[in-house]
Amino acid sequence: MGTEHPNLEARTVAHLLWDSRQFSTAKDTAFFALRGKNHDGHRYLEALYQKGVRIFVVEEIPEAAFADALFLKVADSIEALQELGKAIRKDFKGELIGLTGSNGKTITKEWLWRLLDGPQKAFRNPKSYNSQIGVPLSLWEMEEDVEIAILEAGISQPGEMTKLAAILKPKWGIFTNIGSAHGENFPNTEAKIAEKFKLFAEAEHLVYPADDRLLAAELPKLAANSPLKLQPWSYHKGQASTWINVLDQRTDAVDLEIHYSAETYLFHLPFGDAASLENVLNALVLALTMGVPYLHLQEQVQLLAPVEMRLEMKRGREQSVLINDAYNSDLESLRLALHFLEAHGRDRSKVLVLSDLLQISLQGASLYAKVVDIIGRFQLEKIIAIGPQLKQFGLAELPVDHYPDTESFLAAIAHYSWRDKAILLKGSRPFQFERIDRRLSLKRHQTVLEVYLDRLVHNLNFYRSRLRSGQKLMVMVKAFAYGSGSEEVARVLQFHGVDYLAVAYADEGVALRKAGVDMPIMVLNTESEALLEMLEYELEPEVYSLMRLREVAELANSEQRKLKIHLKLETGMNRLGFEAEQLEDLIGILKSNPLLELSSIFSHLAASDDPEESEFTKAQIQTFQKMAGQIEAAFDYPILKHLANTGAIEDYPEAYFDMVRLGIGLYGVAAHPEEQAQLRQVSELKATVSQVKKVPKGQTVGYGRTWTADRDTRIAVVSIGYADGFPRSLSNGRGQVMIGTKLYPVVGRVCMDMIMVDLGDDLIKEGEEVLIFGESYPIQNMASAMNTIAYEVLTGISSRVKRVYYMA
């Protein structure tokens, strides 16, 4: 057969690629062209072929000829990937553990892996690869000699778990807990539990916390009539088969006994918070169920550290960008971090500071061969390799400086220039890369805005899932991306395939271009002086008057260059925009200036967030349709029409037209409560306690002596003031801040750089973190205390507040 079909000679596949943006090598790579609601991998076949990829799994064979390429046609590419996962699972003879639940899956998985790896070789899925696509890909990543596989399964829709269960067929299970997690499409929590439980259809043992009341009520019902043995644990004696007796609990450590099946095991755990305890107890009870020796567990729990599962990006010394990935040192996280460096480092020269990879089953020469393979796919100016193993095993071909330990690198650090570099720090825990981080960071101002890019992507996908196929998405990154930082946000949006960006002023657009953002950008406020610059940087102006239109026409003609413009129509806001009676003149001017090209026609809704104004909004939609239709009919090329902002994306599908303009929702503030429940707060504003003092009854606090203590109390001085964006209107009890899990009122007047809050008798220490707003204290609370909206709070955070970016 091989002779008749030259394409069917044996080919090796070493890498699976499903996301064209994650391309790193063509050699032995097979690309799965996946189709989703808003995505079609078939669009990238040509580009990947150009890069050298030759093996494709597709639902449709392209018409163009791809010489020498092998196409495998399947009915459904995701199913094909899942079938591959099933086949790998079928061949796997070891023990398979499945985890699901609402919170703590990833960390429980990580800890369980540390408890089990050693006597037997254990594997866990990388990061949180727990989806319909992530699960089969994880199995693909598994080495052949693995004896215990730990895989988490995450779902967001009914029906998904059955598919994951059919792939994984776990024998052992953990149901971590159940909560009202975001974005889940279930009528109630019971239904969510029932769906997740399907993972354990063929399992033999299932561990869960019995103090989670809903799990305790539902799981026994679901497991009735099945051979599954439930292994609940509880802090209350007699409530579950396993009893946890807490002997001593401090903030950073706990001593406890696990009473498991007639035995008592004593453990000392290196943390004290409730969430970590739940995670580690789920893992320990399962390990005991599996018969892991107590002594081994006792030793391993000591090594568990609250894993910082995130990647941090901030501005560093000498205009550098500093990326610190404190995630575990496994190969997949190294690869993902290098991709992040590539996306955010753009034109900068890139430096990787890497330590020996520890705590990993794979070791020595074979491990470092893989490290070299991964690093070799990225363009790096320099690699700083820290540790004896990197010296012994590898990196020979690469531009590398070796140091035996972190200390010796720190001694040499001043000899390097870090100017304009993008630096990735990737160190195993014992190498203490936080010391390098401190040396390369800008001096830490005590007040920071933490921006969580993974939550931003979550919100993006939430709104995107509302669009019908073919409808485009513009994102508003005006006003420094609503205060979050336009360059960093824009790069993420570009990476995630957003169609258009919009900024308020030409300057903002130029800054994005300089930061390597090359997607289309619309500029809302076009000043005459900036028009030429806009042409140079391919920024597309909004045009809202005949005067402005004549101006851009003149510019296009004198430069003899095509200029793309966006027409803004007046439909009821009574701000900028063409009136109905101007349309004829408008069309006339456009017709006689063929260098002007209409990219789009749009208008803005005045009250899309207010259900009481829905008649008005509907009238605006109709007016827009009519006016835009009149212009469209005069031209024979397609012109995008768009109208919907966040409020309308949530509430008026009839306003979507060809594109929507997402603003505040991306940053985690919805217009309506149902949507709010599905979003994540993207930024958290944090300050610190600078000092705590005792204030006796009768004394006053702050300027103007506006607050008097009515009892002996303690006051915390907090490092934020009106110059940071904490307004003076929040003085004297109007504003509150959160320390730990409790809210404290502002007392006295807000100063320029400080506020004072009343602690009562609570023992709060200097240096403690103070949350101004964030997931545990939503920004809307601060906004309503200020008598304003979240938009103003976000955009009012001053530029001296440092922005730090995180990616889970």
Ligand SMILES: *Cc1c(COP(=O)(O)O)cnc(C)c1O
């Ligand atoms: C700011 C803005 C938006 C986004 O509004 P949100 O309410 O934040 O979604 C959309 N369109 C225009 C023209 C804007 O100026």
